[in-house]
Amino acid sequence: MGWFTMVQLFTGIDDEGMKQLAGCMRMRVSRYKAGERIAELSGKIEKLGLFIEGRGHLELLDEDGVCTRVEEYREGDVFGELFFLPREDSYCSVEADEDCRVMFLDWGHIVRPCPQSCVYHARLISNLFQLAAEKSRQLSAYTDLLTKRSLRQKLLTYFETLRREYGSDTFLLPMSLSSLAEYLCVDRSAMMRELKSMRDDGLLVSQKRQITLLRRK
């Protein structure tokens, strides 16, 4: 089987299907050097890209000229207006952090009814819906975090998702403590203090990025 079997966008599609889709969707692969611009996102759904090799990110230039990295991409990740629809008045682009190979699919051909009305086409659409739904879920989970009123609640909520994900009370944070503070939108020193306080209260054991939740309930 080809490389694409590992890509969520193409789950359920075999070699035969890929061959058929490649023509039907006008798939094309482009190469980019680190630092190059891969695509610009508009206010309408019209592009769909897939990172085949290398890493990149989506950045947003706000009206004050401030540039922020909004999403990070690596092999297998998709981007496009379906997943991030910029406001009309902002400039938004996907940039290569390393040398990349990126596949583009023509949006018009995705939505347009396939002359052969092939099952592969339907599967691709289904996969896209799945990806869109998961993206929403992810965003919801994040807002759920942010709406928590106290630092402790934020940490616990986040740790809880990690516990579920790893299926274990002990896990390693997938990022540095500094980054975690940023992610939770709190001050790092305040977070360290709160972590200590949670250790003191017997809620968890922690050392560097290793956390063990106690008091399962």
Next chain:
Amino acid sequence: MGWFTMVQLFTGIDDEGMKQLAGCMRMRVSRYKAGERIAELSGKIEKLGLFIEGRGHLELLDEDGVCTRVEEYREGDVFGELFFLPREDSYCSVEADEDCRVMFLDWGHIVRPCPQSCVYHARLISNLFQLAAEKSRQLSAYTDLLTKRSLRQKLLTYFETLRREYGSDTFLLPMSLSSLAEYLCVDRSAMMRELKSMRDDGLLVSQKRQITLLRRK
């Protein structure tokens, strides 16, 4: 033209198209009394509903048995796993707040390639993608708010979106000040204090729900 022309889900679809789709999608309309359960959402995309009449909401029962209203629906609004995909371990349902009429579309028939590969079908799918993208954008805008570190920044960010929306420096808040505080996840009295401080600093004029932004930049 029919009532459905005003519904985002059916934009671009005429009477003829609706007739064709109705059979093709196995559309069916059900009635519910206030308080009744309209649907349960699972962890897989398999349902799509549309409020034709009446209001309702989506609620989530978390593992501790705490119930929260997550989304509110009125005429023309859609719901389903595409828009809110619950975690496997949670119970999630749509409930009627008033007497309702709700249309259901069969998800299998939406994704399955249409034997006639009709353009209406393609348009519906396209509309669904559009709705999914807008849902994501909305969530992103909200997280953007919540990631702001200070109360003042939260207020300004929110007011800025209202200014854009209304196209005017003066506007009426679409909710009570109390609800706004909840929405921004801050204490109401703290918010009132901050509003006063912003008035003192000449950033805006405000009285009750009426806001006028000064210092446009």
Next chain:
DNA sequence: ATTTTGCTGTTGCAAATCCCACATATTTAT
């Protein structure tokens, strides 16, 4: 007409959080 309920506006005080500064690992680059 009266009561009840909810929204607005304000205050003192307590608690949580942020900012800054420093010391020590640990990792990365040269």
Next chain:
DNA sequence: ATAAATATGTGGGATTTGCAACAGCAAAAT
């Protein structure tokens, strides 16, 4: 191997925010 950059851990002190309480007002219910 050495230097530089980044990550971790801690603390003091200023600031922001949350909490609780109250009063005036307006809308809605009785």
